[in-house]
Amino acid sequence: MTKAEKVNFTLETLDALYPEVPVPLDHRDPYTLLIAVLLSAQCTDERVNKITPILFAKADNPYDMVKLSVEEIQDIIRPCGLSPMKSKGIYGLSHILIDKYNGEVPADMEALESLPAVGHKTASVVLAQAFNIPAFPVDTHIHRLMYRWGFSNGKSVEQTEKDAKRLFPKDKWNLLHLQLVWYGRQYSPARGWNLELDIITSVIGRKTVINEYNKKKMLKK
Numbered sequence: 001m002t003k004a005e006k007v008n009f010t011l012e013t014l015d016a017l018y019p020e021v022p023v024p025l026d027h028r029d030p031y032t033l034l035i036a037v038l039l040s041a042q043c044t045d046e047r048v049n050k051i052t053p054i055l056f057a058k059a060d061n062p063y064d065m066v067k068l069s070v071e072e073i074q075d076i077i078r079p080c081g082l083s084p085m086k087s088k089g090i091y092g093l094s095h096i097l098i099d100k101y102n103g104e105v106p107a108d109m110e111a112l113e114s115l116p117a118v119g120h121k122t123a124s125v126v127l128a129q130a131f132n133i134p135a136f137p138v139d140t141h142i143h144r145l146m147y148r149w150g151f152s153n154g155k156s157v158e159q160t161e162k163d164a165k166r167l168f169p170k171d172k173w174n175l176l177h178l179q180l181v182w183y184g185r186q187y188s189p190a191r192g193w194n195l196e197l198d199i200i201t202s203v204i205g206r207k208t209v210i211n212e213y214n215k216k217k218m219l220k221k
Contacts, residue, residue: 027052034122
C-alpha cells in the first residue's frame with residue numbers, strides 16, 4: 001500500500017464508521033465551548049460535561065463569569081483537576097473578552113492563543129468546532145493513531161499536527177479530527193487495545209507496532 005492509498009483507506013473507513021460525529025463537549029456557543037475545552041485539559045470529556053452545567057447555570061457568558069470570584073469558579077471546577085490554574089484562566093480570559101472583544105470570542109488563532117490558559121490545541125478546537133475554520137487539533141488519541149498508522153513519528157504533537165495537515169485534505173480537517181477522536185476511543189485505545197477490532201491499524205499500521213502488540217499478546221497466554 002502506498003502512503004496515498006493508506007490515507008484514502010483511512011478516510012473511507014472513518015467516513016463509513018462516522019458519517020456524522022457529535023462534538024464530545026456539551027456547549028451552546030463559542031464562549032461555552034472555549035470554557036469546556038479549557039476544562040478538558042487532563043480531564044475526561046464525561047467529567048467536564050458533568051461540571052459545565054453547574055458552572056454555566058451561574059455564568060455562561062464573560063459578563064456573568066467576572067461577577068464570580070476566582071475562588072468561586074475554582075470550587076465549582078475542582079473535580080476537573082488543575083483548578084487553580086483553570087479558574088484564574090477562566091476569570092482572566094473573561095475580562096479580556098469584555099475589554100478587547102466586546103464579550104465575544106475571537107475567531108482568530110493568534111488572539112485565542114493570547115488568552116490566559118488557552119493553548120494551541122484549545123484554540124484549534126474552538127476555531128474548528130465553533131467557527132468552522134479549518135484546524136487540526138491533536139489530542140492524545142490522534143497523536144497515538146498517527147504514530148500507529150505510520151503517518152507521523154510520534155515525537156511531538158506539533159510534528160503530528162504538521163504531518164496530519166500535510167497528508168489530509170484541508171476541507172476534511174474539522175470532521176476528521178472528531179472522527180479520529182471517536183475512533184481512538186472505541187477501536188484503538190492506549191489501554192485494552194484489541195488489534196482484531198482496530199481495522200485501520202491492522203491494515204495499514206506500522207509493522208513494529210503490530211509486532212509489539214502480538215508479542216505482548218503471546219506473553220499473556
